[in-house]
Amino acid sequence: MTATDQGILPAQALETMFAQGAITSPRQPDGDQIQPASLDLRLGPLAYRVRASFLPGAGAKVMDKLDRLKLHAFDLTRGAVLETGCVYIVPLMEGLALPDDVSATTNPKSSTGRLDVFTRVITDEGRAFDTVPAGYRGPLYAEISPRTFPVLVREGSRLSQIRFRKGAPTVPDAELQAVHLAQELVSGGDTAIAGGVHLTIDLQGEGPGSLIGYRGKRHTGVIDMDAKAAQDPLDFWEPIVNRGEAALILDPNEFYILVSREAVHVPPLFAAEMVPFDPLVGEFRVHYAGFFDPGFGHSEIGGGGSRAVLEVRSHEVPFIVEHGQTVGRLVYEHMQERPRTLYGEGIGSNYQGQALKLSKHFRASV
Numbered sequence: 001m002t003a004t005d006q007g008i009l010p011a012q013a014l015e016t017m018f019a020q021g022a023i024t025s026p027r028q029p030d031g032d033q034i035q036p037a038s039l040d041l042r043l044g045p046l047a048y049r050v051r052a053s054f055l056p057g058a059g060a061k062v063m064d065k066l067d068r069l070k071l072h073a074f075d076l077t078r079g080a081v082l083e084t085g086c087v088y089i090v091p092l093m094e095g096l097a098l099p100d101d102v103s104a105t106t107n108p109k110s111s112t113g114r115l116d117v118f119t120r121v122i123t124d125e126g127r128a129f130d131t132v133p134a135g136y137r138g139p140l141y142a143e144i145s146p147r148t149f150p151v152l153v154r155e156g157s158r159l160s161q162i163r164f165r166k167g168a169p170t171v172p173d174a175e176l177q178a179v180h181l182a183q184e185l186v187s188g189g190d191t192a193i194a195g196g197v198h199l200t201i202d203l204q205g206e207g208p209g210s211l212i213g214y215r216g217k218r219h220t221g222v223i224d225m226d227a228k229a230a231q232d233p234l235d236f237w238e239p240i241v242n243r244g245e246a247a248l249i250l251d252p253n254e255f256y257i258l259v260s261r262e263a264v265h266v267p268p269l270f271a272a273e274m275v276p277f278d279p280l281v282g283e284f285r286v287h288y289a290g291f292f293d294p295g296f297g298h299s300e301i302g303g304g305g306s307r308a309v310l311e312v313r314s315h316e317v318p319f320i321v322e323h324g325q326t327v328g329r330l331v332y333e334h335m336q337e338r339p340r341t342l343y344g345e346g347i348g349s350n351y352q353g354q355a356l357k358l359s360k361h362f363r364a365s366v
Contacts, residue, residue, distance in 0.1 A: 006167030007336030036339035040158040079154040104132035114359035116148040189262035196329035202261040203323040246323030250314035260308040295342025
């Protein structure tokens with residue numbers, strides 16, 4: 001197991017951060033909370049509905065802004081429903097006392113993004129969402145806005161994840177090309193590397209009549225964020241099939257689950273992140289939940305053929321996407337050292353070896 005000073009911090013380093021107080025919490029970590037290159041963040045016991053999304057900015061604390069913007073506060077210890085179209089702020093259990101050379105970024109968990117629950121993390125004095133500066137000492141807050149389905153959450157629910165890094169470990173394109181030649185980062189498409197590995201969309205499936213995606217229904221029931229395989233997918237999703245033309249018109253403000261044409265591989269000494277929106281490829285957003293942990297798609301642990309599930313939302317105008325169209329980039333970063341456990345190695349990873357797949361909340365009946 002080799003180690004360098006710079007890179008994404010692995011699970012064993014996160015355990016040390018808990019032990020040394022760089023990550024704080026009133027409760028011990030859940031057994032599966034620490035992932036190979038990220039940490040799930042837990043909701044605290046109190047939530048606030050607010051008038052609007054906000055950033056505190058320099059010199060301001062989140063709680064000071066909440067005093068002016070909150071509509072009401074409510075208890076999460078017994079669970080509560082978060083309604084679509086509303087914005088909520090929830091103080092997280094985890095706080096930070098980072099060393100001066102450690103920064104962090106956050107993202108929705110895969111299961112959160114696949115439900116179109118728009119989730120971002122805020123810090124005191126924060127000037128950007130999902131960004132924690134090096135040396136930050138203070139609390140963390142989740143901004144949550146369900147877009148398609150109302151969701152039930154409770155104290156301890158995990159909607160977001162955080163990834164810690166030293167230095168700037170992004171892998172440049174020339175090195176990424178060499179890694180791809182040696183370890184095949186993507187397969188099944190036309191490999192293009194520019195600012196990361198390009199991913200394209202699969203709208204052919206297995207041919208005419210085959211399933212190629214899902215579109216979220218409106219006016220559905222509530223989804224319990226902590227309940228696995230509890231829902232019938234047809235109560236919440238309209239299946240989309242290949243009707244002979246490998247193209248799809250994205251309607252404005254509708255939510256789609258689609259899949260990449262390429263299988264993705266993240267070798268054990270790397271982590272990756274999907275760039276969520278690139279204005280050069282169209283008027284739509286792809287992939288709310290962007291973290292790919294070391295070992296995702298790794299054939300040695302049963303992940304061969306894992307594809308990237310795409311959470312897609314069009315913006316102001318209808319937009320047509322076609323089979324093989326570039327929809328995003330996968331940016332790779334060096335790990336500080338290999339995690340003791342890779343993605344999918346007995347740690348409750350729901351999406352190893354996936355193709356087109358809904359979130360863990362739905363039964364596999366479609």
